[in-house]
Amino acid sequence: MTRLPDTSQQVADEGEEERVSRLLTGLSAMAILFLLGIGAKAWFATHTHHAFSLWFFAGLVAMNMLSFARSRNRRHQKAGMISIVGLLFGYLIITGGESNTGPLWFYVFPPLLFYLTDLKTGTAVLLFCCLLAVVVFQFPELPLVTAEYSTDFKIRFFATLTFESIFCFVLEASRLKARNELMDMARTHQHAARTDELTGLSNRRDMQHRLNEEYSRYRRSGHHFSIVLIDLDLFKRINDDYGHDAGDHVLRAFSELMQTVIRQTDVAARWGGEEFLILLPDTSLLQALTLAERLRSEVASAEFSFAGQRMPVTISAGICSIAKTGSVDELLKQADVHLYSAKEDGRNRVAPRVRTSPRETSPSGAGS
Ligand SMILES: Nc1nc2c(ncn2[C@@H]2O[C@H](COP(=O)(O)OP(=O)(O)OP(=O)(O)O)[C@@H](O)[C@H]2O)c(=O)[nH]1
Numbered sequence: 001m002t003r004l005p006d007t008s009q010q011v012a013d014e015g016e017e018e019r020v021s022r023l024l025t026g027l028s029a030m031a032i033l034f035l036l037g038i039g040a041k042a043w044f045a046t047h048t049h050h051a052f053s054l055w056f057f058a059g060l061v062a063m064n065m066l067s068f069a070r071s072r073n074r075r076h077q078k079a080g081m082i083s084i085v086g087l088l089f090g091y092l093i094i095t096g097g098e099s100n101t102g103p104l105w106f107y108v109f110p111p112l113l114f115y116l117t118d119l120k121t122g123t124a125v126l127l128f129c130c131l132l133a134v135v136v137f138q139f140p141e142l143p144l145v146t147a148e149y150s151t152d153f154k155i156r157f158f159a160t161l162t163f164e165s166i167f168c169f170v171l172e173a174s175r176l177k178a179r180n181e182l183m184d185m186a187r188t189h190q191h192a193a194r195t196d197e198l199t200g201l202s203n204r205r206d207m208q209h210r211l212n213e214e215y216s217r218y219r220r221s222g223h224h225f226s227i228v229l230i231d232l233d234l235f236k237r238i239n240d241d242y243g244h245d246a247g248d249h250v251l252r253a254f255s256e257l258m259q260t261v262i263r264q265t266d267v268a269a270r271w272g273g274e275e276f277l278i279l280l281p282d283t284s285l286l287q288a289l290t291l292a293e294r295l296r297s298e299v300a301s302a303e304f305s306f307a308g309q310r311m312p313v314t315i316s317a318g319i320c321s322i323a324k325t326g327s328v329d330e331l332l333k334q335a336d337v338h339l340y341s342a343k344e345d346g347r348n349r350v351a352p353r354v355r356t357s358p359r360e361t362s363p364s365g366a367g368s
Pocket residue numbers: 198231232233234235236237239243244245246247248251272273274343347
């Protein structure tokens with residue numbers, strides 16, 4: 001199979017991370033305003049200590065924002081925000097906040113937590129916070145604990161928080177499942193859009209895209225590349241003599257053989273019908289001719305058989321290097337001209353033929 005780069009998952013993950021990060025920045029700005037405002041209210045109500053504590057937390061959120069603006073590290077931004085919010089809720093439960101309403105802010109935590117972390121981490125952090133709340137509720141005489149809650153409040157607080165957490169967990173799990181299914185579907189479609197169904201090679205559209213990319217690389221950095229345009233000889237006869245299924249089998253078998261001959265960095269595609277194209281990056285015309293000749297010779301000596309019948313299979317190939325042309329279109333046209341001349345010269349050969357001294361053997365000599 002041709003090696004196709006799978007970047008869709010990375011692109012989607014990157015997009016999601018970017019969205020989460022933007023949301024966090026917005027939430028942080030809102031949190032600062034709230035903390036400053038509620039802190040001011042506490043100040044005017046002469047709850048000076050509470051006011052300073054809230055402003056301190058506003059300062060922490062602002063520092064987290066500044067640190068992210070400088071480092072652009074999204075993991076640190078998330079971890080910082082979760083830690084600050086966890087500490088703030090801990091403080092509000094321990095002190096009761098204004099009129100013992102502090103624990104109510106805890107309801108913000110489960111959706112935020114499940115959105116920012118994975119389900120396992122979210123559940124673990126939430127359970128840890130609930131455990132702390134249980135300790136504070138059960139042991140009001142502990143140092144630093146200044147709030148005392150009624151039994152009714154405690155029961156209702158935990159019951160409602162449990163329901164909320166379960167709903168958040170289920171919703172987030174469904175969202176992730178739907179997202180993963182969509183990603184799988186997109187990957188399958190993307191793969192199908194650039195792959196030839198019969199052979200599993202790149203299809204013409206994908207190859208055209210790769211040719212354009214390689215051409216841009218050549219224009220940018222002068223890296224030469226060559227192409228080999230291949231046509232199976234007298235393929236109509238194989239279909240007529242042995243049947244269409246046998247023809248399909250030959251196309252698949254040839255594709256497999258071709259991939260054992262090319263390098264990891266080369267790309268083979270089914271260009272159409274019984275035509276194939278190989279893109280050879282960083283390859284001169286002579287190197288491409290050598291490879292094409294090796295492929296031609298391997299095909300000629302390979303055994304292609306279907307349903308117990310052996311079929312004669314040979315190929316003709318037209319080769320061209322980008323150094324000889326000025327555009328991808330010209331390159332393809334030139335390779336096609338060479339392929340045509342290989343066919344005209346009797347098939348089972350590669351073109352152009354290399355001019356050699358009388359004692360040297362031409363790579364396209366076989367079959368001539
Ligand atoms: N089995 C099968 N045959 C195909 C497929 N695609 C194209 N063909 C056949 O390939 C044959 C190509 O025949 P021609 O274009 O006449 O060329 P040729 O017989 O290969 O002769 P030369 O190219 O001159 O050597 C046609 O009969 C097409 O039907 C395919 O996917 N499967």
